[in-house]
Amino acid sequence: MGYIYCPSLMCADFAHLKRELNALQEAGADIVHVDMMDGQYVENFGMGMQDLAVVCREASIPIEVHLMILRPEYHIFKFLELEIDTIYFHPDAVRHPAHLIDTIHNAGKMAGIVLNPETSIGTVVELLYIVDYVMVMMVNPGFSGNAYLPYIEEKVRGLCGLKKQYRFEIEIDGGVDEDIIRRLGDYGADRFVLGTTALFRRKKSYKEVFEELDGINNGQRIEG
Ligand code: DX5
Ligand code: ZN
Secondary structure, eight states: OOOOOEEGGGGGOGGGGHHHHHHHHHHTOOOOEEEEEOOSSSSSOOHHHHHHHHHHHHHHSSSEHHHHHHHEGGGGGHHHHHHHHHEEEEEOOOHHHHHHHHHHHHHHHHHEEEOOOOOOOGGGOOOOOGSSSEEESSOOOTTTOOOOOGGGGGHHHHHHHHHHHTEEEEESSSSOOOHHHHHHHOOOOOOEOOIIIIIIIISSSHHHHHHHOOOOHHHOOOOO
C-alpha cells in the first residue's frame, strides 16, 4: 500500500474552505487533517467547531482531528458525536490517556496519540498496545511552518521498530517535504500530514503535487 497523505486544512485558504476541501479531495487527498487548539496547550487557535462542522458536512474522505488542547477528556463528547474517523490527542494533556483511548474506541472511532518533540517513546509504551495510530511531531506544535527538528527522526526509527509488535501505524506531522517522506517512509512511517512546505506553498496545483507524491513510493513500501 502507498503512503497516506493528510493535508492540514489549517494551511488552506480559509476564505474558501469548502472550495479548498473539494479541490484537495479531487486532487487525491486521502484524509483531511483538522488541527484544533485552545490557546493554552499551544499558544495558538486552530480551526473551530464551526469549521469542523463544515468539514464533516462536506468531506467525502475520512476526517482526522488533531486535538492540541488541555484536558481533551472534558470536551471529547463534542467530537464523538461528529462524523470524524480518527481522534488524535496529546497524552501529556490528559489525566488518564488509556481511559480516553477506550472512550474513543467505544464510540466506534479510531484513536491516536501524538508525541511532542520532548515526549519519549518510553513514556507512552503501554499505550502502544491499544492505540491505532501514533503521530510524531517533527516540529514544536501549534503553528504551521515551524522549524523541522531533525533529531526527532531517531524517535521515528525507534517507533518503526515497534509497530509490528504493537500493531499501530505511524503518522508524521510538521515540516514534511518530499525528502522527509522518502526518508521516514523508508524507515516505516505510513502517513504524512501535508502542510505549507509539502503542499500549500508550492507553485503547483494540488493535483500536480499529489501526482508527484503518489510517484514517491509507487506502491512499493519498504517495510520498517
Ligand atoms: C502543527 C500542526 C500541523 C501543521 C503542519 O502544530 O499540527 O498539522 O499544520 O504544517 P507544516 O507542515 O507547515 O509544519
Ligand atoms: Zn496537526
